[in-house]
Amino acid sequence: MTYKIGFIGGGNMASAIISGLISKGIYEPHEIIASATSERTIDRLRNQYGIQAVIGNLEIAQNSEIVVLAVKPYYLFNVVDEIIPVLKPNQVIISIASGIPLDKLHLKMPEQRVYRAMPNTPAAVNLGMTSLCTKLAENDPTRATVERIFSAIGRYAWIEERLMHAAIAVHGSSPAYAFIMIEAMADAAVLEGMPRDKAYLMAAQSLLGAAQMVLTTGLHPGVLKDQVTSPAGNTIAAIAVLEEDGFRSSIIRAMRAAAQKSRDMEA
Ligand SMILES: NC(=O)c1ccc[n+]([C@@H]2O[C@H](COP(=O)([O-])OP(=O)(O)OC[C@H]3O[C@@H](n4cnc5c(N)ncnc54)[C@H](OP(=O)(O)O)[C@@H]3O)[C@@H](O)[C@H]2O)c1
Incomplete structure (x- = not known):
């Protein structure tokens, strides 16, 4: 056979x-x-x-x-x-x-x-x-x-x-980064009084939807971000805190660590 x-x-x-x-x-x-x-x-x-x-x-x-x-x-x-x-x-x-x-x-x-x-x-x-x-x-x-x-x-x-080391950082390990983000977002929603199950649903579905928008529209993620960011609104208030806390640079440093670890393991 x-x-x-x-x-x-x-x-x-x-x-x-x-x-x-x-x-x-x-x-x-x-x-x-x-x-x-x-x-x-x-x-x-x-x-x-x-x-x-x-x-x-x-x-x-x-x-x-x-x-x-x-x-x-x-x-x-x-x-x-x-x-x-x-x-x-x-x-x-x-x-x-x-x-x-x-x-x-x-x-x-x-x-x-x-x-x-x-x-x-x-x-x-x-x-x-x-x-x-x-x-x-x-x-x-x-x-x-x-x-x-x-x-x-x-x-x-x-x-x-x-x-391949960059690939490991950007899609091999990244589901774990997303899970942490979903958990943190849900925790914040729970802190604001949202029931836990609804908090996970909302956080996960929002990340799924955002990712789908990047893939479907082909628009630059910065353009999509600007579209949900109204002057003096809620979203820009959140973004200002993320930037203050080094959200982007933290992700970049974390991914460089993943890529470097992959290089070391292959050597
Ligand atoms: N999971 C991921 O996210 C991921 C992502 C990318 C790449 N990979 C790669 O995919 C590979 C498999 O990972 P996994 O997560 O699927 O591992 P896993 O769930 O532990 O599965 C390994 C399988 O190999 C079998 N096995 C062990 N020794 C064997 C042998 N000598 N002959 C035949 N079969 C044998 C095991 O049999 P038993 O079930 O009977 O113990 C088991 O079914 C790894 O090399 C990993 O690097 C995994």
């Missing part, structure tokens, strides 16, 4: 991608296989998605047109060493492991078509952002397939690999 796509590792990120692929109709459940180390995960994958799931990575590598490496980075090369003997020339390999550069993957798998992808957790609700890079030519026919896979869980962007 040949599968269109096989996942080595069936945890959070693999599950998000599998869910997107099935719900968007990109692959049927019977075209997908995944591996894990525990019976618990195997059962979950079978029951939740109706896909084939096994303990054993060779079966995935041998029988899948595309292999997605979705284990934690520290297991990645053990897995690669295990599957190398059964990989076919030109087989598509997509690594989603953070901090593993293409050079190291190519060294192990010189005959395969290797991609590196960096998705983020909103992939679980089909609003993910994935950065993609490869050393393959721009007209390589397998690129479109890789794009289809990651468009199933949100949006994607091709980047040069040297920008």
